[in-house]
Structure formats: structure tokens, C-alpha cells
Amino acid sequence: MELHISLQGSKGLAEQLYQQLREGIDSGRLAAGTQLPPTRLLAEQLGVSRKTVAEAYSRLTYDNLLSGKVGKGTFITPASTRLAPAGPAIPLASAATLAKWRSRSNLLADLAPSTLRYDFIGGASSKAQFPFDDWRRCNQYALRQIRRGSARYAAHQGLPELREAIARHIAFARGVRCHSSDVLVCNGAQQALDLIARILIEPGCRVAMEDPGYTPARQLFLSQGALLQYVPVDDQGLCVEQIAEGTRLIYVTPSHQFPLGMPMSLARRQALLERAAALGAIIIEDDYDSEFRYEGRPTDSLQSMDRHGLVAYVGTFSKTLLPELRLGYAIVPEALREAICVAKQLTDWHTPTLNQWALARFISEGALLKHIRRVHEVYAARRERILQRLQGDLAPWFEVIPATAGYHLSALTKGGLEVEFLINMARKVEVGLYSLAPFYAQAPVRSGLLLGFGAIELLDIDPALDRVRDTLQTLG
Structure with a gap:
């Protein structure tokens, strides 16, 4: 150069x-x-x-x-190395717009890598479980494919081989009804949410979502100018009857409500589909970690129950593999497909093909299902141990919210326990705990903890919870 x-x-x-x-x-x-x-x-x-x-x-x-x-x-x-002296600041015409973006808090992005000995952070997986040797072999295959190909941009929707592999996988694992032409490969589930929001939301249009709910989705919709309605949830999921007239988009996490954890009942799912049909609204079904299910019968995805092309199903490999890979997908209704492909092209043209080829190989040779089965046993053991402790010596302070899937649990506090004070005290004994409060947009906020078990080892759970128990006893 x-x-x-x-x-x-x-x-x-x-x-x-x-x-x-x-x-x-x-x-x-x-x-x-x-x-x-x-x-x-x-x-x-x-x-x-x-x-x-x-x-x-x-x-x-x-x-x-x-x-x-x-x-x-x-x-x-x-x-x-010296920086040139800065001149006087010039007032920007875009100052008000920039201030709005600076005000968009993102709870998950603000969580720096923990230096604590024990950490119950949600949404994180353990790298010790990742099949690096299998992935390395698939990457070598991907490099050979790229070497043989032309030096051109790839298809906006994703490599045909990966789209076909994803369609087969989610049909097998989640009962999703789709063809490869319905699949859009994205840079993680967050980009899928962003693309759907881009083509559906205009300033002032109404969007409904769960409260409490996924903070990055909330901030994303607000950044697009949406008028958000925060719909409460109960033990059956989203309170569908409260969705307002004029709603254009509905965001839900029906298989493992984020952050509380309970699944949406079948009756509530049917009611949601009927309400969306009456409104002409699109539903985003964020199925972020339900491939890990521990009890009960499998529940149908909303997408598999949809008969009117209203559900956009969003999935991710950040939970099953690694967040650093930035691989996700959306199963897009036909009415949205052309528009979302235009949005994808304008955003980044396409997701990097090296990872796409590697993932296509990883899925097609059965390595993904093998990995999921293996880590399912690991997560199941961790989950069971946390439940035993929450329902045992920690029961005087916590009540577990029933959940059948994913790799986090939520527990509500008892007896007026001050969660933030407990969190601060726990950090002093090298334990990372996380409150449910930031996931609420409106009161009343239910006091409790989100306990992730994707990144904490089984042998670390008891020592960590021992320290929590001792702290609670000290607090009286």
C-alpha cells in the first residue's frame, strides 16, 4: 500500500x-x-x-x-504521536438528534465483562462447551468454498446452502413451517429485529411489547419513532386483550418470556394470533433460547400456528454457539420478504460468507444437533442445582417463577428484601447478581433476580449461592 x-x-x-x-x-x-x-x-x-x-x-x-x-x-x-489542537466547537444542526441517541440506554450493552469469581449473568454461554475443533474444520471448508468462488458480493438473503440448512434445522427442532426462500440470514437476532422495524415502523405508529421485556428491542423500536405500548404479562404470558387498536407491530417472547421465563399458554397464543389478524398487525416471535427445554411437552411456535402470514420468526445462534459469531436469522412472511431484502442490502449488503459457509457445514453434518444435545445435559444439571437451592435453603428469600426452557431462571424476592442492596453486597463477596427491575418500562416493578446459568460452571454454583445465603443471613 x-x-x-x-x-x-x-x-x-x-x-x-x-x-x-x-x-x-x-x-x-x-x-x-x-x-x-x-x-x-x-x-x-x-x-x-x-x-x-x-x-x-x-x-x-x-x-x-x-x-x-x-x-x-x-x-x-x-x-x-501528537494530536492537532482542537478548534472551537461548532454547534451541530443535528445536536438534538444525537442527544436522543445518547439517551438510548441499553442495559445489556452496558454490562462489561465480569471480573467476579462467580457470575450469574444471563444470555452468556460457556466457551468451555463450544466445539472448537468441529468449528475449525468447518471454517477450513468455508475457506475452500470462498477460494473457489468469484470475488463478488453474495446474496442479500444469505447463502442458499445455509438457508436450506436453517430451514431443515428449525423444522426439526422447533416445528417451524418454512422453505429456504423464507429464511433471511442476519448478523445476530438484533439485526433481524432492526430490519423488521425498519420496514414496518414509521414515527408515531403503535407498537406493542411485553412489560417486562427485552430492553434492546424496546430501545430499537423507540429509536425508529414508535409509540410503544407496554403490555403487562401474567402467568400465561402477554395479556392479549390489552393490545390497543391501531397497533402495527407486536413483539413477544412466547416460548421463554424474557426476562421472567414462563411460557405463553396455548390459549393465549391463539388469542394473540386472532388479535393480530383483527388488527392486521405483524407479530415478531423472538425464539431466542427455547432449543433448551427441560420439562413438559414441546409447545408449538406461534409461526407454526399462523395461517395468515403474520408471524416473523426470529432466531439466533448466539445462545447455541457463541455470541461473537454474530449469526442469526428471520423467517419472514411473504408480504415482508421483498422489503426486508432491500433493507438488508442497504444496511450491510449481506452477512459475512465465511461464517455462513462454516455454519452451513456445521449444521448439515449434524454437529449443531450433537452440540445442543451435549450442552443441554450441562445446562440441565446447572438449572436443577439452582432450583434445589432456591427451593431449599434460599426459599425464605426467593420464589422461583416456573420456566421450562432457556438458560436463565427468574426468582421473585420475599419479605421486602432490597434487591439492589443485595446485589451490591454480593459483589463484595465476588458474586454477580442481576435485578429484574431494568427490564420494566412501567410500574409496578416486581422485585427479583435474573439468574443465568449459561456461563457459570456446575461446581461453582454451590459456593456462589453459599455466599449469597450467608450475605442474606447477615442482612437479617
């Missing part, structure tokens, strides 16, 4: 080169540690004599801005 230098005329070339390099170094555009081209190479690129380049380099070295390393080359010295 050539160094960008622009020389004018045929006189004072060494001075021009010196000044441009000096400005690049002083401004920080040329960062400390950057290697400059050899004098002969830069002279050829600029069409000047080698002596001209050597003179500019010599002056910069004298100024302690460059240093030479024998056998390696010429580098910008670390002490030379």
Missing part, C-alpha cells in the same frame, strides 16, 4: 515531503510505530530522486520523529 504524499512542481521537493510527513505525524494520521517505505521505494512512487527522500527522512530523524532499526527499516517514534 502506497503512502499518500502529493508533491507540487519540481522545486523544494524535500521540503514539501518533510512538511507533509511532519503534518501526518503531528496530527496522529501516521501513528506511532508505523513503518515508512524505504527511501528507494518511496522515491520511485513519487518520481523523485532517492536523495530527496533521504534528506526529508534525515530531518525528521533529527527532530526525533523517526528512528531507524538496523535490518528492519524506518519507523515513527512512539513519543512523536
Whole structure:
């Protein structure tokens, strides 16, 4: 890659080169540690004599801005990186809009990687369970496919091979009714939510969602200008009868309500579909972690019950595999398909094909189902141990909300226990606990904890909960 230098005329070339390099170094555009081209190479690129380049380099070295390393080359010295002085701030015409975006709190994004010894954070999986050897082999296959292909952009909806693999997998695992043409591959479930919101929401239109609910979805809809209705939930799920007239979009997590955990009853699902049909509203079914089910019979997805093309089913591989892969998908009703493909193209054209090829191979050779079965046993053991403790020595302080799927549990507090105080005290003994309160948009807020068990090892659960119990006993 050539160094960008622009020389004018045929006189004072060494001075021009010196000044441009000096400005690049002083401004920080040329960062400390950057290697400059050899004098002969830069002279050829600029069409000047080698002596001209050597003179500019010599002056910069004298100024302690460059240093030479024998056998390696010429580098910008670390002490030379300086930022250009900032001028007076100019009021931006977009200041009010920027302020709105800064005000969009995102609880999950604000959770920094924990340094605590024990952590019950939700939505995180254990890397110790990830099949790195299988994934490495699939990545090697993906590289071979890319090498054989043309150097062009891929299809907006995703690789046909991956879309076909996803359609087969969710038909088997979740009973979703779809063809590969219905599948849109996304950068995680969050992009799927964003794309659906982009094509359906206009400023002032009404969107209904659960309260408590998934905070990033709430902030996303608000950022699109939606008029949000926060619909309460009970032990059967969303209170469908409270959905207002004029609602255009309904967001739900029916298989494992986020964050409380209970599944939506069959009667409530049917009522929701009927209400959506009467309104002409699209339902987003966020099925984020229900592939891990521990008790009871499987429940039908809303999408499999839909007879009018109103349900957009959103899934993710962040829970079954790793969040860092950024792989998710949406099963899109036919009425939305053309519009959402346009939105996907305008957003990022397509999801990176390397991961797409690798995941297609990973699914088609059965590695995904094998991995899910293996980690299901791991999560089931962790879940059972937490339940035993919550229903045992921790029962005086907590009441578990029944949940049959996923890898977090929620527990309500008893006896006026102050959750935030408990959380702060637990952190002092190296235990990470998390409140349900931030997931509520409106009062009344139910006091309780969200206890994730995806990232905490089985052998760490008892020592962690022992510390919680001892803290609670100390608090009286």
C-alpha cells in the first residue's frame, strides 16, 4: 500500500515531503510505530530522486520523529504521536438528534465483562462447551468454498446452502413451517429485529411489547419513532386483550418470556394470533433460547400456528454457539420478504460468507444437533442445582417463577428484601447478581433476580449461592 504524499512542481521537493510527513505525524494520521517505505521505494512512487527522500527522512530523524532499526527499516517514534489542537466547537444542526441517541440506554450493552469469581449473568454461554475443533474444520471448508468462488458480493438473503440448512434445522427442532426462500440470514437476532422495524415502523405508529421485556428491542423500536405500548404479562404470558387498536407491530417472547421465563399458554397464543389478524398487525416471535427445554411437552411456535402470514420468526445462534459469531436469522412472511431484502442490502449488503459457509457445514453434518444435545445435559444439571437451592435453603428469600426452557431462571424476592442492596453486597463477596427491575418500562416493578446459568460452571454454583445465603443471613 502506497503512502499518500502529493508533491507540487519540481522545486523544494524535500521540503514539501518533510512538511507533509511532519503534518501526518503531528496530527496522529501516521501513528506511532508505523513503518515508512524505504527511501528507494518511496522515491520511485513519487518520481523523485532517492536523495530527496533521504534528506526529508534525515530531518525528521533529527527532530526525533523517526528512528531507524538496523535490518528492519524506518519507523515513527512512539513519543512523536501528537494530536492537532482542537478548534472551537461548532454547534451541530443535528445536536438534538444525537442527544436522543445518547439517551438510548441499553442495559445489556452496558454490562462489561465480569471480573467476579462467580457470575450469574444471563444470555452468556460457556466457551468451555463450544466445539472448537468441529468449528475449525468447518471454517477450513468455508475457506475452500470462498477460494473457489468469484470475488463478488453474495446474496442479500444469505447463502442458499445455509438457508436450506436453517430451514431443515428449525423444522426439526422447533416445528417451524418454512422453505429456504423464507429464511433471511442476519448478523445476530438484533439485526433481524432492526430490519423488521425498519420496514414496518414509521414515527408515531403503535407498537406493542411485553412489560417486562427485552430492553434492546424496546430501545430499537423507540429509536425508529414508535409509540410503544407496554403490555403487562401474567402467568400465561402477554395479556392479549390489552393490545390497543391501531397497533402495527407486536413483539413477544412466547416460548421463554424474557426476562421472567414462563411460557405463553396455548390459549393465549391463539388469542394473540386472532388479535393480530383483527388488527392486521405483524407479530415478531423472538425464539431466542427455547432449543433448551427441560420439562413438559414441546409447545408449538406461534409461526407454526399462523395461517395468515403474520408471524416473523426470529432466531439466533448466539445462545447455541457463541455470541461473537454474530449469526442469526428471520423467517419472514411473504408480504415482508421483498422489503426486508432491500433493507438488508442497504444496511450491510449481506452477512459475512465465511461464517455462513462454516455454519452451513456445521449444521448439515449434524454437529449443531450433537452440540445442543451435549450442552443441554450441562445446562440441565446447572438449572436443577439452582432450583434445589432456591427451593431449599434460599426459599425464605426467593420464589422461583416456573420456566421450562432457556438458560436463565427468574426468582421473585420475599419479605421486602432490597434487591439492589443485595446485589451490591454480593459483589463484595465476588458474586454477580442481576435485578429484574431494568427490564420494566412501567410500574409496578416486581422485585427479583435474573439468574443465568449459561456461563457459570456446575461446581461453582454451590459456593456462589453459599455466599449469597450467608450475605442474606447477615442482612437479617
